[in-house]
Amino acid sequence: MGFKKLISTFMVCGLIATSLADINPVKPVDVKAADASSVFNSVNLAKSYKSTSNHNPCITQKFSADPGVMEYNGRVYVYATNDGSMSSNPGSVQDNTYAQINQVNVMSSSDMVNWTDHGSINVAGSNGAARWAGNSWAPTACHKKINGKEKFFLYFANNANGIGVLTADSPTGPWKDPIGKALISRSTANCNNVTWLFDPAVLVDSDGTGYLYFGGGVPTGQNSNPKTARVVKLGNDMTSLANTPQTIDAPWLFEDAGINKIGNTYYYSYCTNWAGGPLGNAKIAYMTSSNPMGPFTYQGTCFNNPGDFFGTVGNNHHTIINFKNQYYIFYHAEWLNKQAYGAQKGYRTTHVDVMPFSNGKFGQAKGSLTGVTQLANVNPFESNRAANIAWQGGVNVYGLGDTTVAYNRGDWTGVSNVAFGNDGADKVTLRAASQNGAVIKICSGSASGAAIGYVTIPATGSTSNFKTVTESISKVTGTKNVFFVASGDVVLDTWSFSNGNGSSTPVVEPSVAPTSNPQPAGQVTDGWYYIKNTLSQKYLQVAGNTGKAVTNIEIGTGTGAAGQKWYVTNNSDGYITLKSALGDFMIDIANGEDKDGANAQIYDAYGGNAQQFMLQSTSVANAYMITTKASAGTKTLDVYNHATEDGTNVCQWTAYGNPNQQWIFEPVGGTPSVAPSVAPSVVPSVAPSVAPSVAPSVEPSKAPSATTGLPAGVTCEYSVVSDWGSGFQGQIVLTNKSSQSINGWTLSFDYNSSVQSLWGADFVGQTGKNVVIKAPAWDANLPAGGKVTINFVANLGSDKNAPTNYSLK
Numbered sequence: 072m073g074f075k076k077l078i079s080t081f082m083v084c085g086l087i088a089t090s091l092a093d094i095n096p097v098k099p100v101d102v103k104a105a106d107a108s109s110v111f112n113s114v115n116l117a118k119s120y121k122s123t124s125n126h127n128p129c130i131t132q133k134f135s136a137d138p139g140v141m142e143y144n145g146r147v148y149v150y151a152t153n154d155g156s157m158s159s160n161p162g163s164v165q166d167n168t169y170a171q172i173n174q175v176n177v178m179s180s181s182d183m184v185n186w187t188d189h190g191s192i193n194v195a196g197s198n199g200a201a202r203w204a205g206n207s208w209a210p211t212a213c214h215k216k217i218n219g220k221e222k223f224f225l226y227f228a229n230n231a232n233g234i235g236v237l238t239a240d241s242p243t244g245p246w247k248d249p250i251g252k253a254l255i256s257r258s259t260a261n262c263n264n265v266t267w268l269f270d271p272a273v274l275v276d277s278d279g280t281g282y283l284y285f286g287g288g289v290p291t292g293q294n295s296n297p298k299t300a301r302v303v304k305l306g307n308d309m310t311s312l313a314n315t316p317q318t319i320d321a322p323w324l325f326e327d328a329g330i331n332k333i334g335n336t337y338y339y340s341y342c343t344n345w346a347g348g349p350l351g352n353a354k355i356a357y358m359t360s361s362n363p364m365g366p367f368t369y370q371g372t373c374f375n376n377p378g379d380f381f382g383t384v385g386n387n388h389h390t391i392i393n394f395k396n397q398y399y400i401f402y403h404a405e406w407l408n409k410q411a412y413g414a415q416k417g418y419r420t421t422h423v424d425v426m427p428f429s430n431g432k433f434g435q436a437k438g439s440l441t442g443v444t445q446l447a448n449v450n451p452f453e454s455n456r457a458a459n460i461a462w463q464g465g466v467n468v469y470g471l472g473d474t475t476v477a478y479n480r481g482d483w484t485g486v487s488n489v490a491f492g493n494d495g496a497d498k499v500t501l502r503a504a505s506q507n508g509a510v511i512k513i514c515s516g517s518a519s520g521a522a523i524g525y526v527t528i529p530a531t532g533s534t535s536n537f538k539t540v541t542e543s544i545s546k547v548t549g550t551k552n553v554f555f556v557a558s559g560d561v562v563l564d565t566w567s568f569s570n571g572n573g574s575s576t577p578v579v580e581p582s583v584a585p586t587s588n589p590q591p592a593g594q595v596t597d598g599w600y601y602i603k604n605t606l607s608q609k610y611l612q613v614a615g616n617t618g619k620a621v622t623n624i625e626i627g628t629g630t631g632a633a634g635q636k637w638y639v640t641n642n643s644d645g646y647i648t649l650k651s652a653l654g655d656f657m658i659d660i661a662n663g664e665d666k667d668g669a670n671a672q673i674y675d676a677y678g679g680n681a682q683q684f685m686l687q688s689t690s691v692a693n694a695y696m697i698t699t700k701a702s703a704g705t706k707t708l709d710v711y712n713h714a715t716e717d718g719t720n721v722c723q724w725t726a727y728g729n730p731n732q733q734w735i736f737e738p739v740g741g742t743p744s745v746a747p748s749v750a751p752s753v754v755p756s757v758a759p760s761v762a763p764s765v766a767p768s769v770e771p772s773k774a775p776s777a778t779t780g781l782p783a784g785v786t787c788e789y790s791v792v793s794d795w796g797s798g799f800q801g802q803i804v805l806t807n808k809s810s811q812s813i814n815g816w817t818l819s820f821d822y823n824s825s826v827q828s829l830w831g832a833d834f835v836g837q838t839g840k841n842v843v844i845k846a847p848a849w850d851a852n853l854p855a856g857g858k859v860t861i862n863f864v865a866n867l868g869s870d871k872n873a874p875t876n877y878s879l880k
Contacts, residue, residue, distance in 0.1 A: 107525035110510045110558040116518050117465025117482045120410045123517055123552060126442030126487075128407050128420035129186045132157060132463055135176040136419035137327075138401040139211035139272070140390040141242070143223075147394050148179045148242045149401060150210040150225060153191050154418045156467065157411060167417030173199055175210045175227060177243055177471075183394070183423065184445040184487045187459040189243045190471035194227055200237050201248040204229040209327075209388065213273045214242070215281065215309055220718045224309045226283065228269030229253060234285055236310050240625075240720040241712040243472040245668035249310045255285060255303075260315045265299045266290060270388070272328035273305075274337075274363060281305035282363045284319070284339065287326030294346035297324045302339075302364055321358060322369050323348040327388045329355075336360070336431065339367050342387045352376060353387045355400075357433060373426065373433035377404035380438030383415055391426055391433070395446055398426040400436045448490035448550055452570075457555070457563035461487035464518065470725075471668065472712050475564050477534070478509075478557035483518040485554040495548035496568035500541040503528045509559035513544065518554045523547050534562045535705070537727060541569075564727070595639050595647070595686065599739040601629065602637055602649075605694050605828050606730035607715035610635045611708075613673055614718070618653030621661075624671040624721045626710055629833070629847050636739055646683040646700055650676055657682040658708075660701040660723050669701070669723040671708055684708075687726065691828055691864055693800070694733040696726050707732050735830040737847075780878035784809030787820075789873040798827075798866050803874070806858040813853040813879070817845040821876045824868035831861040842874070 121131050129135075134154030141148045153174035158164050173195035178186045193199045194207035201207075208228040214221055225237040225246060233253035237246040255271075257263050266288020274282045286300045300319035303312050325344035330337065340357040343350045350356055355374035358367035378384030383405035390401045403419040412418070423443055427434025449455065457476040458468050465482035468474050476484060499513060508530035514520040524544025531538050547568075555563065602611040607626055613634035614623040629635065636652035649658040651673050659674035663681035676682070683700035687707070696707040702723065709724035710731040726732065781787065788804040801824075807813055818832075821840040828834070835843040844861065846853065853859060865871075 107510045107527055108512070108522060111512055111556070114481050114556070114558055116556065117479075119462055119464040119483075119518075120407055121462055122440075123462055123485065125440040126184050126445075126461065127422040127424070127440050128404070129180075129423060130178055130188055130460075130463075131407055131420065132188065132466055132468060133176060133191075134408070134418040135178070135421045136403045137209040137270075137388040138390055138403060138421040139209070139226075140392050140401050141212040141214065142392060142394055143214055143242055146179045146181045146242075147183065147392065148177065148212065149186075149421060150192075150212045151176045151178075151403075151421050152208050152210065152419075154420075161412045164412050164416055164418075169208065169417070170206070170230075173205070173207050175207050175225065178421075179242070182445050182447045182449070182488075183399070183443050185449060185459050185461045187456055188468040188474055189458070190468060190474045192225070192237075192244060192246055192471065194225075194235075194237065194246070195229065200246045201227075201229075201235045201251075203248075203252055204233075204235050206230045207235075209270045211271050211273050211390075212242075213275050213281070213309075215275050215279060217308065221716070222309070224273070224281075226254070226271040226273055228271065228285075231267035231269045231288075232257065233268050234271050234283070238310065240718065241472070241714060243712055245471075245670065245711065245720070245722055249308075254310065254312070255283070255316070259312070261318065262286075262301065262316055264290075265301060266297070267299070267326060270326050270328050272330045272390070274330045274332060275309075276332065276363060279307075280363075281309045282330070284328035284330050286319075286328070287324065289325065289344050289346070294344060294348060295323055296320060297344070300324055300328065300339075300341065304364065317364050319358075319365055319367055321356070321367070323350045323356070325353065326386070327355075329357075329390055330363075331391055331393075332363075333393075333428075333431070337363050337367075338391075338433075339365075340373070340389065340391060342389070343372070353384075355387060355389050355402075359431075370432065372435075374400055374402065374436045374438075377402060377406075377422075377438055380404070381406040381409075381440075383409050385415065385417075385419070398428045398433075399423050399443065400426040402438065404438065406440070445488050448488045449486055451489045451491055451496060451553075451568040454565045454567050455486070456565055457484065459486065460484040461552075462518075462554075469562075475504075475562050477562045478555075478560070480557065480559050483554055483556040484563075485518060485552055487552055488550050489553045490550045491548050491568065493548060494570055495546045496570050497543060497546045498541055498569045498571060499524055499526060499544050500539060500567050500569065501526050501528070502537050502539045502564040502566075503561055504531045504534050504537045504564075505559070505561040506530065506532065506534055507559065509557055509561035511561065511563070512556040512558070514554040514556060515547065515551045516554075517552070518556055520554065528561055534560075535725060537562075537564055544568075595641075595736045597638075597640055599636050599638050599652070600736040601631075601635055601739060602697075603629070603735045603737055603830060604710055604731065605689075605691055605733040605735060605830075606713065607710060607719070608834060609715065609717065611637065611721065611734070613651055613653055613656075616653070618651065618656060618673075620656065620672075620674050622656075622673050624658060624673065624708075625717075626715075626719050626721060627717045639736070642683065646685050648676075648678055648682055649684065649697075658684070660699050663701045664723075665702045665706070667706065667722075667724050669706075671721045671723060687728075689728045689733045691730075691733055693830065693862060694735045694828070696728055696732050697734050698726055699723055708734065737830060780876060782809065782813075782879060785813070785879055787818075787874070787877050791871055792862070798864065799824075799871055801863050801865055801871070803861045803863075804858055805853070805861065805879075807853045807855055810855050812855055812857075815846055815851045816853055817843065817880045819843045819876075819878045819880075820874035822865075822868075822874045823870050823872060824865040827864045827866060829861065829863040831859060834863075 135151035137152040174191040177189040195204035234255035272284040301316040303316040327342035329340035353376045360367040408418040458474045462485035609626040616634035633652040638650040656673035657676040661670040686695040707726040792800045
């Protein structure tokens with residue numbers, strides 16, 4: 072931050088953001104319209120300031136400044152000061168004073184061109200994670216494994232008066248304030264004379280030690296050697312200080328810390344001041360040292376002020392990273408601000424360009440609108456988030472983490488380099504919601520390019536009630552830029568393409584979003600259960616197996632520990648409570664909040680709204696969303712960010728019915744007794760080409776299978792429990808009629824259909840026709856006279872006949 076930056080506490084905003092509530096009602100779209108293309112005859116495309124030949128700025132739907140960048144798991148995550156959303160009324164926009172900023176924007180990319188907008192983190196202020204702070208400027212982030220678990224850390228500046236830190240279990244949150252105060256303040260040793268306590272940068276060294284760099288400002292008469300930069304060693308927890316901050320004597324310093332380790336050398340970079348010194352005004356300079364704490368030796372400059380490239384002089388803030396063997400510099404500029412509002416008003420956007428590096432020295436990077444080369448093509452045959460875009464016109468993005476994109480009439484998004492291959496695609500599937508219905512036109516090359524297909528989104532009654540729609544399109548092959556254009560108000564969640572035969576009649580899967588007056592969709596009898604997530608195949612558990620109020624709920628590999636056991640009690644109104652085996656504690660939505668990201672925890676059992684839940688059907692038979700009474704049934708227990716690692720946080724999130732929100736109840740030491748009150752009416756998302764309005768009634772066809780490979784006295788009985796045409800639910804009852812118990816069994820068999828999910832045992836996997844399952848660790852013993860009931864959902868293969876070639880070991 073700096074130049075035009077006012078260190079103040081008063082607020083001037085002036086940005087006008089379009090919200091879903093502002094959308095004018097329109098006439099419902101006729102889903103049966105014969106010619107969807109005619110809907111677009113009078114549609115005018117929303118303006119885009121970013122040409123399809125350019126990759127900068129990274130995103131244009133909002134202003135994102137001071138980029139702090141972290142690489143994690145093959146993706147680049149950018150955390151940026153939220154300067155605000157694009158305004159549709161430029162004349163009303165006032166100059167940015169920065170005093171109103173209390174959010175951090177998050178975006179990520181695996182290819183450096185298509186950027187997923189993950190939304191905005193509420194950091195400071197009354198709605199923020201750090202309520203003690205008034206502002207959140209110039210963030211930086213890192214990750215580190217602590218006690219075997221990956222943790223994420225977000226550092227930010229509270230105006231120019233201190234540095235705060237938030238923590239999370241994923242790169243997009245939810246975020247918590249672990250210390251409830253500033254990590255760096257005016258009372259921190261050797262910091263009371265730092266002009267601006269802001270602009271942090273963080274390094275996790277190869278030995279796991281963390282270092283924080285910060286500071287800025289120019290005391291009177293000290294232009295050439297301000298001595299206001301600092302570095303401090305962090306504690307192992309990354310949220311405490313391990314020593315006294317040390318001074319970095321950076322020549323002609325103004326602000327903006329950056330840090331890199333290349334080989335055994337540490338590169339500290341910063342922005343020079345405006346005093347007209349020999350290094351130039353507001354350029355990025357750098358120094359090197361063999362020690363992360365310094366002293367550092369000046370080496371030169373590596374990036375001029377953005378005004379030299381875009382004609383928009385302003386402050387200069389950067390991060391340099393190495394991603395997939397190439398160095399890049401992220402920076403901000405006011406180019407978009409000037410294009411949209413006609414003059415510089417202090418609103419900045421993140422850009423990225425290549426940073427030359429050779430022989431231990433940075434070269435001179437050049438700012439550009441062209442940007443960088445795309446590193447990988449987009450795979451259209453997997454589920455892609457609608458918020459992953461290269462270009463857009465008019466859209467808004469909502470949510471945090473897995474976000475959705477809201478379009479008005481004529482709004483559009485574009486995705487760069489979608490690789491369809493030689494076989495191509497002739498179908499498209501969209502997950503969307505629309506109050507009154509809309510049509511999405513899919514174009515190739517540009518938003519005004521040739522249409523390859525149209526998808527009619529039926530009226531879903533609200534912008535949060537999503538349906539999945541599949542329609543045929545003209546066959547598309549090769550690598551194309553793909554654009555989605557809206558005829559009316561619609562919200563997109565995900566998209567994918569496929570190649571297969573089918574009619575042009577759209578296939579609409581039933582919505583799984585609960586109504587405002589939810590009704591239970593199934594019954595779990597009172598008793599003790601393990602609760603397994605269908606995506607991760609891991610269990611709902613109390614963190615650390617600790618029976619203490621406010622302990623976090625997470626997922627973990629099945630162990631049978633008390634922290635994985637839950638007692639279900641049915642109430643008379645259809646709700647249930649879930650009591651822990653660790654003591655008199657129930658699963659509880661923190662503070663009873665009705666918001667996405669509200670944490671799931673255990674708390675003293677009292678049975679209030681925060682501790683009541685209702686089961687709602689999902690796309691997998693006998694798997695349920697556990698919706699919360701605190702949200703009136705609109706939100707559900709959710710494994711955050713679709714992660715599958717042990718220790719991943721469980722929180723409350725809008726109910727979409729995705730696999731990370733699907734839960735199976737497995738009785739402790741018994742046979743599953745989950746019994747839907749009616750046959751599931753929602754077919755698996757992995758299965759349908761045509762979705763029946765009700766599940767067909769199927770008389771189970773029990774078929775005792777050949778006992779080849781099974782020990783004497785052991786049998787397997789197979790049946791089809793439910794059948795919806797392209798998929799079905801199968802069941803195998805493994806019975807031990809011998810006189811000896813079987814411990815730690817593994818069952819394999821050949822099967823002509825593809826198993827998608829399984830409960831009652833652990834699903835090892837399927838190779839070709841061969842399926843392997845094994846006893847769960849928490850119920851490994853099959854006693855004499857005992858049996859195990861194993862249910863699964865499968866895509867229809869050549870038949871649904873009984874498995875063959877059973878083998879039990």
